[in-house]
Amino acid sequence: MAYERYRAYAPASIGNVSLGFDLLGAALRPVDGSPLGDEVEVLPADSYSLQIQGPFAHKLPDNPDENILTHCYHHFINRLAERGGKVAPCAMVLYKNLPIGSGLGSSASSVVAALHGLNAYYGEPFNADEMLLMMGELEGQISGSVHYDNVAPCYLGGLVLMAGQVGNIALSLPVFDDWYWVICYSGIKVSTAEARAILPKMITMTDTLTFGRQLGVFVHALHSGNRKLAASVMQDVIAEPHRKRLLPGFDAARDYATGQGALAFGISGSGPTVFAVSEQLDRANRIRDWLAQHYVQNADGFSHVCQLDLHGSSVKKV
Ligand SMILES: Nc1ncnc2c1ncn2[C@@H]1O[C@H](COP(=O)(O)OP(=O)(O)OP(=O)(O)O)[C@@H](O)[C@H]1O
Numbered sequence: 228m229a230y231e232r233y234r235a236y237a238p239a240s241i242g243n244v245s246l247g248f249d250l251l252g253a254a255l256r257p258v259d260g261s262p263l264g265d266e267v268e269v270l271p272a273d274s275y276s277l278q279i280q281g282p283f284a285h286k287l288p289d290n291p292d293e294n295i296l297t298h299c300y301h302h303f304i305n306r307l308a309e310r311g312g313k314v315a316p317c318a319m320v321l322y323k324n325l326p327i328g329s330g331l332g333s334s335a336s337s338v339v340a341a342l343h344g345l346n347a348y349y350g351e352p353f354n355a356d357e358m359l360l361m362m363g364e365l366e367g368q369i370s371g372s373v374h375y376d377n378v379a380p381c382y383l384g385g386l387v388l389m390a391g392q393v394g395n396i397a398l399s400l401p402v403f404d405d406w407y408w409v410i411c412y413s414g415i416k417v418s419t420a421e422a423r424a425i426l427p428k429m430i431t432m433t434d435t436l437t438f439g440r441q442l443g444v445f446v447h448a449l450h451s452g453n454r455k456l457a458a459s460v461m462q463d464v465i466a467e468p469h470r471k472r473l474l475p476g477f478d479a480a481r482d483y484a485t486g487q488g489a490l491a492f493g494i495s496g497s498g499p500t501v502f503a504v505s506e507q508l509d510r511a512n513r514i515r516d517w518l519a520q521h522y523v524q525n526a527d528g529f530s531h532v533c534q535l536d537l538h539g540s541s542v543k544k545v
């Protein structure tokens with residue numbers, strides 16, 4: 228079989244979306260058309276190698292064996308070999324466009340782009356469900372526990388609820404296509420594993436009931452097209468109260484966004500990125516500009532007005 232070169236793109240994502248800890252995730256697409264996600268090229272080679280380029284390449288470990296892409300490669304090749312036959316090696320190039328430890332699903336984006344690219348390169352041996360299972364497993368190796376709220380929206384696109392059932396891991400939810408999602412990465416690093424370690428092991432009865440009620444009401448509101456009801460339950464009673472102390476300027480940012488009429492405001496994944504939802508583009512732009520000026524801490528930070536990326540990851544022959 229003659230192998231050809233493929234390039235895959237996997238978008239940034241918001242894990243949790245405030246109200247759905249580990250269960251809800253959304254894929255992002257900046258409205259100005261700029262890409263916001265990692266890219267991976269898979270190409271013919273006599274032996275495996277990994278090259279890393281892009282604005283955040285220097286933030287990754289120098290040793291390719293410590294890069295999640297190398298784990299993706301070996302995992303994929305082993306799974307393929309289990310299906311019989313000899314598997315020819317390939318090389319990969321990672322364009323690391325997303326900051327590490329940002330709350331934008333950076334490792335998930337690398338994992339999804341790598342596995343999507345490998346699957347195309349080897350002739351689509353795995354179906355979408357098998358791919359998603361692999362993506363969750365690989366992402367879990369890095370963040371300390373298997374959670375799909377970044378890999379699933381990144382791969383499938385849109386707003387996704389984790390169903391946790393074999394053959395039905397993730398459910399795509401209806402979305403409001405006139406919502407703008409402002410995101411701002413402050414530029415500091417928050418390790419997902421550490422941000423998970425500070426959470427309490429037990430949740431109170433009151434918070435458990437609030438969590439269940441909010442998630443149920445939110446899904447109902449999406450299906451019935453009730454924007455106001457959906458926005459009214461976008462609050463995080465599980466992680467935000469404990470994590471916000473890791474995020475300098477969080478309360479001021481929330482106050483500003485709320486003052487601008489934001490429908491919701493919260494931490495993207497485990498932070499430090501925050502997000503605000505607005506129905507008006509001019510207000511979304513104002514929130515973006517304010518966050519860029521006041522929430523960003525260093526030269527690595529940025530802010531974008533996004534909509535949901537309904538397509539998810541993609542791959543093409545190059
Ligand atoms: N390709 C990769 N992309 C991102 N992180 C990687 C990659 N390969 C290895 N790593 C390592 O994995 C760890 C990722 O940590 P963490 O899960 O906190 O970040 P993240 O996935 O960027 O977080 P977030 O989901 O909040 O954006 C870091 O220690 C990083 O060096």
Ligand SMILES: N[C@@H](CCO)C(=O)O
Binds near residue numbers: 466497498
């Ligand atoms: N649900 C995960 C997302 C990490 O990006 C968490 O909040 O720990």
